[in-house]
Amino acid sequence: xxxxxxxxxxxxxxxxxxxxxxxxxxxxxxxxxxxxxxxxxxxxxxxxxxxxxxxxxxxxxxxxxxxxxxxxxxxxxxxxxxxxxxxxxxxxxxxxxxxxxxxxxxxxxxxxxxxxxxxxxxxxxxxxxxxxxxxxxxxxxxxxxxxxxxxxxxxxxxxxxxxxxxxxxxxxxxxxxxxxxxxxxxxxxx
Numbered sequence: 001x002x003x004x005x006x007x008x009x010x011x012x013x014x015x016x017x018x019x020x021x022x023x024x025x026x027x028x029x030x031x032x033x034x035x036x037x038x039x040x041x042x043x044x045x046x047x048x049x050x051x052x053x054x055x056x057x058x059x060x061x062x063x064x065x066x067x068x069x070x071x072x073x074x075x076x077x078x079x080x081x082x083x084x085x086x087x088x089x090x091x092x093x094x095x096x097x098x099x100x101x102x103x104x105x106x107x108x109x110x111x112x113x114x115x116x117x118x119x120x121x122x123x124x125x126x127x128x129x130x131x132x133x134x135x136x137x138x139x140x141x142x143x144x145x146x147x148x149x150x151x152x153x154x155x156x157x158x159x160x161x162x163x164x165x166x167x168x169x170x171x172x173x174x175x176x177x178x179x180x181x182x183x184x185x186x187x188x189x190x
Contacts, residue, residue, distance in 0.1 A: 003187070006056040006068035011153070015173045016067070020190040027056045029068070033081070041074045042119045045106030048072075050117050053110040065185050066110040071172040073148030075101045080148045089138050089149040096148065096159075098128040103148070105169045109181050116181050120174035122165030124152070129159050147172075 005016055008028030016024060029052040035044060048070035060066060073080040075095055083089035101124055108117040137156060143149035150156035152163070152170040166174045179189045 002061065002064045004056060004060050004064050004066045006052045006066055009172060011151075011171050012069060012173045015168060015171060015175060019175055019179060021187075024067075027059050029055045031055050033070070035079060035081070041072060041079070041102065041104045042106075042121070044079065045070050045072055045104045046108075046117045046119055047106070049106035049108040050110075050115065053108040053115065057110060062112050064111065065182075065187065066108075067178070068108045068110070069105055069173050071103060071105040071147045071169075073101055073103050075099060082145055082147055083143060083149045086138055086144075089143040090134055092149040093129065093134045093137070093143070093159075094131070096126045096129075096150070097134075098126060100125045101148070103165075103170045105172060105174055107174065107178055107181060109185055111185060114185075116184060118177055118181060120166050120169040120177050122163060122167070122169040122174075124163050124170060125161045126159045127161045133159075 003021060003024035005012060005024050005026050006029050033048055049068045052068035053066045056066060080092050083092060103122045103124055105120050108115060140155055142151050142154050152160060168175045182189060
């Protein structure tokens with residue numbers, strides 16, 4: 001049995017190591033993420049994380065435990081995924097300025113025919129940010145591969161007034177929830 005992280009995210013890799021899982025393999029799911037109209041945010045991230053786990057399962061042993069996660073930012077009912085351009089990143093950050101938004105991370109653990117999929121939700125409150133602050137942040141290129149165009153653990157930390165919920169959910173891998181799920185598969189952390 002091995003542990004497979006179905007992700008190419010350096011943040012998720014570091015978070016997994018942080019909780020004491022040192023030996024695992026990375027298999028990034030390269031399929032395009034497609035949002036399904038009409039799904040609630042919780043259902044959307046659950047569906048996407050399950051798809052990631054299922055997509056990499058064909059490259060794994062049936063005894064491997066696959067960990068897959070997907071994170072989306074929602075401003076009201078509007079999903080904000082990863083920006084496809086600098087202008088898109090600017091528009092997302094402008095919308096988030098001075099607003100409360102919600103970050104949803106779906107996590108799936110898959111082994112053989114057993115799978116568990118759960119969701120963590122965290123509310124994030126941004127202060128008002130100026131156009132020049134947004135442009136300076138975009139110039140770091142940090143927003144370009146992040147849901148909602150920001151990294152809470154990076155330069156966008158100065159935009160965040162407060163967080164209600166699991167900080168690690170905003171980073172893309174809620175560690176408390178993940179550790180509880182891993183327990184169900186016989187894996188203890190730290």
